[in-house]
Amino acid sequence: xxxxxxxxxxxxxxxxxxxxxxxxxxxxxxxxxxxxxxxxxxxxxxxxxxxxxxxxxxxxxxxxxxxxxxxxxxxxxxxxxxxxxxxxxxxxxxxxxxxxxxxxxxxxxxxxxxxxxxxxxxxxxxxxxxxxxxxxxxxxxxxxxxxxxxxxxxxxxxxxxxxxxxxxxxxxxxxxxxxxxxxxxxxxxxxxxxxxxxxxxxxxxxxxxxxxxxxxxxxxxxxxxxxxxxxxxxxxxxxxxxxxxxxxxxxxxxxxxxxxxxxxxxxxxxxxxxxxxxx
Numbered sequence: 373x374x375x376x377x378x379x380x381x382x383x384x385x386x387x388x389x390x391x392x393x394x395x396x397x398x399x400x401x402x403x404x405x406x407x408x409x410x411x412x413x414x415x416x417x418x419x420x421x422x423x424x425x426x427x428x429x430x431x432x433x434x435x436x437x438x439x440x441x442x443x444x445x446x447x448x449x450x451x452x453x454x455x456x457x458x459x460x461x462x463x464x465x466x467x468x469x470x471x472x473x474x475x476x477x478x479x480x481x482x483x484x485x486x487x488x489x490x491x492x493x494x495x496x497x498x499x500x501x502x503x504x505x506x507x508x509x510x511x512x513x514x515x516x517x518x519x520x521x522x523x524x525x526x527x528x529x530x531x532x533x534x535x536x537x538x539x540x541x542x543x544x545x546x547x548x549x550x551x552x553x554x555x556x557x558x559x560x561x562x563x564x565x566x567x568x569x570x571x572x573x574x575x576x577x578x579x580x581x582x583x584x585x586x587x588x589x590x591x592x593x594x595x596x597x598x599x600x601x602x603x604x605x606x607x608x609x610x611x612x613x614x615x616x617x618x619x620x621x622x623x624x625x626x627x628x629x630x631x632x633x634x635x636x637x638x639x640x641x642x643x644x645x646x647x648x649x650x651x
Contacts, residue, residue, distance in 0.1 A: 401541035409518035422530035425582035448486035461631020472517035502534035578614035
């Protein structure tokens with residue numbers, strides 16, 4: 373016997389008329405932001421595979437945009453593996469007022485909301501099924517008092533499952549930034565994220581290849597530890613003109629581990645930032 377339709381195609385595999393109608397109207401799943409907040413642009417940072425430095429790129433983009441004088445927020449949508457609070461040295465619990473949940477604030481004034489800010493112990497695991505996790509992301513959007521925000525960066529979990537689908541359908545995403553690394557296997561999986569964005573009609577603003585090379589501090593020679601870069605090939609096949617390469621840099625990892633990612637300044641993401649401003 374078939375289950376009663378919930379009209380939420382993101383949690384259903386049936387090929388029915390409701391699903392076809394959903395394809396024709398992206399607005400049907402759109403959620404309203406917290407009524408006391410005004411978020412002008414939403415940028416999702418995604419990758420088809422974990423371990424490529426997506427959270428690091430999210431942090432660097434947010435910190436750089438804040439240095440440009442913009443009001444910035446980060447929604448940590450990686451509910452089961454949140455890492456944004458650690459990178460920014462944020463540890464206080466989120467609090468609530470009448471207008472909603474108050475996000476944490478970093479040293480430079482970036483608003484942050486993450487599952488780790490709601491747990492008694494940040495090492496406690498979140499053992500929930502996909503639809504529940506997707507619901508938490510919607511709550512972050514609807515119930516957090518974000519205030520006035522120029523740019524909200526959404527740090528997505530890897531893959532093309534419940535959370536990316538929820539974000540793409542529920543939030544007014546202006547564009548995405550793809551994060552990859554040089555390995556052929558990673559590029560293959562990232563293709564899935566690119567094709568999902570195309571399917572959902574979300575603009576791809578740029579691709580960042582992390583761990584692209586290692587530059588010897590003594591001789592300045594670049595060593596391509598993970599093999600030949602596939603950035604141009606990947607970008608070209610999807611007609612993406614804005615790209616950036618980040619090297620293997622231990623100083624960035626140390627800053628992130630120390631909660632001092634805002635101290636890292638680089639011009640390697642400038643073209644990506646410009647594409648975000650023009651989105």
